Amino acid sequence: NAGVTQTPKFQVLKTGQSMTLQCAQDMNHNSMYWYRQDPGMGLRLIYYSASEGTTDKGEVPNGYNVSRLNKREFSLRLESAAPSQTSVYFCASRDGTGIYNEQFFGPGTRLTVL
Amino acid sequence: QQPVQSPQAVILREGEDAVINCSSSKALYSVHWYRQKHGEAPVFLMILLKGGEQKGHEKISASFNEKKQQSSLYLTASQLSYSGTYFCGTDDMEYGNKLVFGAGTILRVKS
Numbered sequence: 001n002a003g004v005t006q007t008p009k010f011q012v013l014k015t016g017q018s019m020t021l022q023c024a025q026d027m028n029h030n031s032m033y034w035y036r037q038d039p040g041m042g043l044r045l046i047y048y049s050a051s052e053g054t055t056d057k058g059e060v061p062n063g064y065n066v067s068r069l070n071k072r073e074f075s076l077r078l079e080s081a082a083p084s085q086t087s088v089y090f091c092a093s094r095d096g097t098g099i100y101n102e103q104f105f106g107p108g109t110r111l112t113v114l
Numbered sequence: 115q116q117p118v119q120s121p122q123a124v125i126l127r128e129g130e131d132a133v134i135n136c137s138s139s140k141a142l143y144s145v146h147w148y149r150q151k152h153g154e155a156p157v158f159l160m161i162l163l164k165g166g167e168q169k170g171h172e173k174i175s176a177s178f179n180e181k182k183q184q185s186s187l188y189l190t191a192s193q194l195s196y197s198g199t200y201f202c203g204t205d206d207m208e209y210g211n212k213l214v215f216g217a218g219t220i221l222r223v224k225s
Contacts, residue, residue, distance in 0.1 A: 033213070035215070040217060041217060042116065042119075042201060042215050042216055042217035042218045043156070043201060043203075043215040043218075044116075044215075045212065045213070045214055045215075048212055050212075056212070058212070058214075059116070059214065090155060090156070094213070101161075102146065102158035102161060102169075103146065103148075103158065103203070103213055104158070105155035105156050105157075106155060107154075107155050108155055
């Protein structure tokens, strides 16, 4: 099992450009998450999907959109990138109702917006 | 709302002990602990549940005080491999299946 995979691993964008970060999991998990990690700020939740067909905003959703394409895939889109979106982005997934199960993280995407 | 972790950073020598604390302004249903090595993804350490259940690594111990809405992670006889950033995450059942993390505690173990 590959677990949680993310593409790309690195990306450099210019201000105003758009891009989509891809995430897939092969553990048959119901819930999937997108976090951003900035120095001193920890992991901040951008969006999450508790189950296929549903998405909800997290702590810092502005400037992002998500799509839960199917049970395996959850993508994050930046429509018009800004330097403030320079960060490391982690996708994660979790099984069942979640409360008794740990979260599995992907390797991360390091994004720089110039 | 992010849980609050303390201390922000701690430096230990091998064999010393450390305690990392996590507190929330909301009622906690569960607390998760993760460790992240530099340049890597966070890795699961432990879950503590309301009511006393725990699930996690044998060598890691933690407590969960439901009334105080606090959890503590105990690292005893620290090893060099314990170095990293420790995050607590809290489950907010009000919104259903959403894990919110604190800002992290940087732990460095020196030889």
